[in-house]
Every structure is written in C-alpha cells, then in structure tokens.
Amino acid sequence: MRKDYRRSLLWLIVYSLLSWPLLAQNVQISGIELVGEEIIVHYNLQDSNPTNEYSLDLYASNDNFSAPLKRVKGDIGNEIKPGIDKKVIWRLRDELGGYSGKIALEIRGKVFTPIVKIQEFNVDKKYKRGKSYPLSWKPGNTNPINIELFKGTQRISGEVNHPNSGSSLLSIPADAVKGDDYRIKITDTKNPTGIVYTQNFMVVPKLPLLIKVIGPLAIVGGAVVVLGGGGGESAGTTANTELPYPAFPSGN
Known part of the structure; x- marks a missing residue:
C-alpha cells in the first residue's frame, strides 16, 4: 500500500493546484507520509492577506471526490490561517476499511x-451523555440558526430557528451511544450553504460501568464493603462477634 500512495503523489500535487484558481491564494500539497494506518498530508497555504481564514476539506478519488473525508484532524475544517507545512491526518482504515x-x-x-x-469548544474533552454544556460563538449575521448534534452522518438531536445570539446549551441525550465521531452542525436558516461544523469529539457514559455494576461502596476498617444486594443474611440479622467462654475442666 505504501508504494501505491507514493505513486499517487504526482496526482495529489496536480489536483491541489487545480482546486485553487485565484492568483492571490494558493494551496499546494508538499508531501505525504504513510504512518501505520494514518496518512499525513503536508501542504502550504499562501495568501497575500495573512489575516484571511479559510474553510478547507480533504477529498479522495475513491468516490470521485464527491464528498469530503470525515475521519480527519489537524489543519482542516474552518478558520485555517495561511502558513507553511500545514498537516492533515487522515485515518484511512476508519474511513474506508480494508482499502488497497x-x-x-x-x-x-x-x-x-x-x-x-x-x-x-474543546473537541479533546470527553462529553458525558445526559448532561448539558455551554456553547458560545461569535455571530456572523442576524439570521436564525439550526444547532444540531450528529454522530457520523446520523442526526441525534437539535434545535431549529435558534436566535443567532451567541450562546446556547449543548445537551447530550441520556441514551446517546458512546463514540468518538460526534460533531455539532450549525446552519444558517436563510442560506442553506452557510454551514459550520465542529471537529469530531467523544461522548462517554455519565458514570463508569464498573460503578454501575458494583453499586454503592463503603470503607470499614480499611476494607471495602458492598452495600445492598441480594443473598447472605437477611436485614436486621446481627452476626455474633463475641468469643465463647472456655469450657470448664472435666473432673477425674
């Protein structure tokens, strides 16, 4: 597989140049690494105005470049500033399975x-299902927005026609499935092409599974004791902790 990716390097450079026709701006893939099951794409993003920010996506030829790749991280997505040796990490196997x-x-x-x-919004944080988290943003216009939570391509929950006021609550449903492919989608209700995504983040159970299974614990004299549960002596029964009196010596 490594050999095939190296052969594709020329294609990658040509496609990246064609994708950016403006003379004042230029993006060029400068190198590719295959590290384990990840592909690391190096690129340069040049702009005569260094204060500009960009929305970038990575596409692949397996679907004729029809949809942006999802299992990516690094210098990809929104608010990317110009610079040299930007990096995108693509988790190939997670996206395409056993591709060759x-x-x-x-x-x-x-x-x-x-x-x-x-x-x-910290995408490296683990968000717990059944809890709500503050979500804040800087509005770009006054149009109402839709705020939706997705797991992969599946819509999990959301709020429509929310005022573009700069704040809301992100509520993770209590029955959300654990996973690291959650993201938030915000859409301009008056401009369907006005869409902002966060990068993927993780949702985890509210309580560790071990605590749910074992139940409440108490520490008695340095030992851990499980409270409640079936079996054993019935409630109210007190164990006999007294030592027996020694037997009288038998007569001869």
Missing part, C-alpha cells in the same frame, strides 16, 4: 466567512 490500491487526494477550500465563529 491507488488513491488520489485533493484539498478544496474558500475564504471562511462564517455565520458563527465557535469559541472555546
């Missing part, structure tokens, strides 16, 4: 003019 053969990649993008600019 040649594949070409393409970076597409545009200047980022967000309907919202999400602030201080």
